[in-house]
Amino acid sequence: MNHKQALKHPIFKIISQSAEALNIDSYVIGGFVRDYLLQRGNAKDIDIVAVGSGISLAKQVAKNLPSQPAVQVFKTYGTAMLRYNDIEIEFVGARKESYSEHSRNPIVENGTLKDDQNRRDFTINALALSLKKENYGELLDPFNGLNDLDKGIIQTPLNPDITYSDDPLRMMRAIRFATQLNFKIEENSLKAIAKNKDRIKIITKERIVVELNKILESETPSIGFLLLEKTGLLQYILPELVALKGIDEVEGQRHKDNFYHTLEVVDNISKTTDNLWLRWAALLHDIGKAPTKKFHKKIGWTFHAHEFVGAKMVYRLFKRLKMPLNDKMKFVQKMVMMSSRPIVLASDVTDSAVRRLVFDAGDHVDDLMTLCEADITTKNPRKFKKYHNNFKKVRDKIVEVEERDHVRNFQPPISGEEIMAAFNLKPSREIGIIKEAIKEAILEGDIPNEHNAAYDLMLKEGKKLGLKEMI
Numbered sequence: 109m110n111h112k113q114a115l116k117h118p119i120f121k122i123i124s125q126s127a128e129a130l131n132i133d134s135y136v137i138g139g140f141v142r143d144y145l146l147q148r149g150n151a152k153d154i155d156i157v158a159v160g161s162g163i164s165l166a167k168q169v170a171k172n173l174p175s176q177p178a179v180q181v182f183k184t185y186g187t188a189m190l191r192y193n194d195i196e197i198e199f200v201g202a203r204k205e206s207y208s209e210h211s212r213n214p215i216v217e218n219g220t221l222k223d224d225q226n227r228r229d230f231t232i233n234a235l236a237l238s239l240k241k242e243n244y245g246e247l248l249d250p251f252n253g254l255n256d257l258d259k260g261i262i263q264t265p266l267n268p269d270i271t272y273s274d275d276p277l278r279m280m281r282a283i284r285f286a287t288q289l290n291f292k293i294e295e296n297s298l299k300a301i302a303k304n305k306d307r308i309k310i311i312t313k314e315r316i317v318v319e320l321n322k323i324l325e326s327e328t329p330s331i332g333f334l335l336l337e338k339t340g341l342l343q344y345i346l347p348e349l350v351a352l353k354g355i356d357e358v359e360g361q362r363h364k365d366n367f368y369h370t371l372e373v374v375d376n377i378s379k380t381t382d383n384l385w386l387r388w389a390a391l392l393h394d395i396g397k398a399p400t401k402k403f404h405k406k407i408g409w410t411f412h413a414h415e416f417v418g419a420k421m422v423y424r425l426f427k428r429l430k431m432p433l434n435d436k437m438k439f440v441q442k443m444v445m446m447s448s449r450p451i452v453l454a455s456d457v458t459d460s461a462v463r464r465l466v467f468d469a470g471d472h473v474d475d476l477m478t479l480c481e482a483d484i485t486t487k488n489p490r491k492f493k494k495y496h497n498n499f500k501k502v503r504d505k506i507v508e509v510e511e512r513d514h515v516r517n518f519q520p521p522i523s524g525e526e527i528m529a530a531f532n533l534k535p536s537r538e539i540g541i542i543k544e545a546i547k548e549a550i551l552e553g554d555i556p557n558e559h560n561a562a563y564d565l566m567l568k569e570g571k572k573l574g575l576k577e578m579i
Contacts, residue, residue: 111237112245114144119192123156124239126168132160135221135236135248142232145257146289154197157224157236162199163188169197203227222250226265229278230285231256234265260291268300276307279341280319287323287332298339305340313430316345320429324387329378330371333391337367345429348421349391351398366394369485377482385436386475389443390482395421396444419445442472443479450480454498462505463551467515477503513557515550521562522546530566531575538573545569 115121120136127134138155158165166179166188173192180189187200202224221236228234231253238246247254251265262282264271272279279301286293293301308316323332333349336342343350353367370391377390396418397411419441426437446469453461469476477499484495510516524539533539546555546562546569555561567577 110243110245111144111247114141114237115239115245117195119154119195119197120239122172123165123169123197124241124244126172127158127165127239128241130160130164130168132158132165133221134158134165134239136239137224137236138228138233141235141237141247142253142257145235145254152195154195156197156199156239157202157221158199159202159221162186162201166190166197166199169199200224221248225250228265229271229275229281230262231265232262232285260289261294262286262289262291263294263297264300268294268297269303272300272304273307276304277311277315277319279304279308279339280311280316283332283335283339283341284319284322284326286335287326287329290328290331293335298335301339301341305344308341308344313428317429317431320345321384324374324391325382325384327378328375329387329391330375333371333374346425348395348398348425352394366397370394372485373479373482376485377479380478380482381475383475385439386443386479389440389447389475389479392418392422392425392440393444393447393479393483394418395425415445415448439472439475442469443476446476447479447483450477450499450502451483453502454495457498457501457505459505459509460552462502462509463513463515463553465502466506466510467518467551470517473506473516477506513550513553515557518547518550518557520546521550521557521559522566526563527566527570530577531570532578533575538570538575541573542566542569 115136123134135157136154137157140151140154143149143151156162156165163179163181163183163186166181170177170179170190175192177190177192182188185200186203187198189196189198191197201218202221203219225234225236225248231251233253234249234251235253235257236248238244238248256263262285264278272282282293282297282301285291323329323336326332333342336345337350337353349367349370352370353365355365370393373393374387374390377387381387394414396414396416399421400411400414400417402412422441422444423433423437425431426433426440431437446465449465449468453465465476466473481496481499484492484499486492486495520543522543524535524543527533527539527542528535531538546565549555549565550557550562555565570577
């Protein structure tokens with residue numbers, strides 16, 4: 109079957125002509141071909157296999173392009189990359205690979221196109237389109253990947269046990285593709301992942317997190333997390349989530365399974381936001397429940413301070429996975445820490461409570477509300493409607509309070525310098541006491557968030573502290 113239509117972009121003709129000039133064969137392989145056949149839109153990444161030197165082909169292509177882009181060469185891997193307009197093209201020489209037990213970095217030898225297709229992770233990624241003049245656009249499918257695409261199956265070209273043991277990152281990739289494409293992992297392949305799960309230890313945390321992020325960015329992330337749990341990989345990567353699994357019962361009182369609840373929350377939030385870090389917050393919002401779970405005869409199961417404990421766990425989890433310990437991590441911590449605040453508010457939406465919520469959440473108050481709405485997983489339609497209506501009241505009150513009181517990103521209407529000048533003070537604890545009193549009065553609604561009212565309160569508070577106003 110010919111697929112010249114897939115190669116309509118002018119870059120393919122240039123690659124074909126460049127390869128012909130060097131007297132080597134070249135092929136498009138992998139994700140570009142897979143996504144074209146799945147009609148998943150225009151890929152921005154193109155992988156080219158040369159039966160010969162991929163680096164030489166990349167340099168020849170760059171020469172033949174009008175912009176003559178720079179070529180990045182990775183000699184260790186025998187690959188090269190260039191950017192052309194908004195497309196990233198990677199060139200590699202066709203190769204055979206063999207692995208040692210303790211590394212996913214293979215020993216590489218030159219090979220044929222068939223050798224290169226053999227080393228691919230999945231049949232759907234081993235599909236290639238010829239760029240040779242005589243059969244331009246012909247599909248080369250040695251492992252019946254087209255059939256797997258049609259049936260929605262992820263399987264390896266060769267023995268899955270060897271494929272996953274050689275490069276254990278492929279286990280994560282199998283689950284990631286199953287999540288992104290909503291495909292099934294073939295039964296023997298799934299068993300091989302479970303069998304080789306402990307091999308994930310040789311993969312760097314950074315590479316694991318790349319795959320985790322892609323799972324989280326999918327339309328239905330729970331597909332991936334259920335597979336990670338089923339195969340045993342999740343215990344190695346995110347044991348904090350596995351600890352949420354299961355339901356305990358004492359004296360007839362049970363609690364919900366917080367693992368499955370968490371996955372529902374992640375799926376819910378994925379329908380309303382593409383923000384990866386808000387999705388991380390949904391994934392981790394209940395991790396503090398496992399270490400804080402207690403049973404009390406009078407009140408049943410409790411998870412006291414689970415938000416506070418969970419927020420501290422977020423830091424340790426990010427550090428262990430070598431994720432960024434920056435504002436993104438602090439954002440996730442804040443969302444976890446505050447995840448129950450709007451729920452408490454929803455039954456009694458007072459101005460002062462909403463002011464404090466907006467003051468504490470700042471610019472992230474809308475994200476926090478989105479998280480809390482995603483946290484509604486009840487199957488009771490009456491309760492579902494009631495909870496959503498309650499959160500709508502909170503959202504409306506946030507808008508009303510913010511328009512009037514301006515407490516988001518609160519700046520005190522009276523500065524420390526003004527307090528010092530009013531009472532002829534040097535830096536001292538009294539300044540902090542007065543500023544705190546003004547802030548509390550504004551948040552409680554005792555005074556409006558404006559200068560004159562705050563100045564009058566400053567004079568009163570100063571008098572209480574025995575300070576004399578400068579006249």
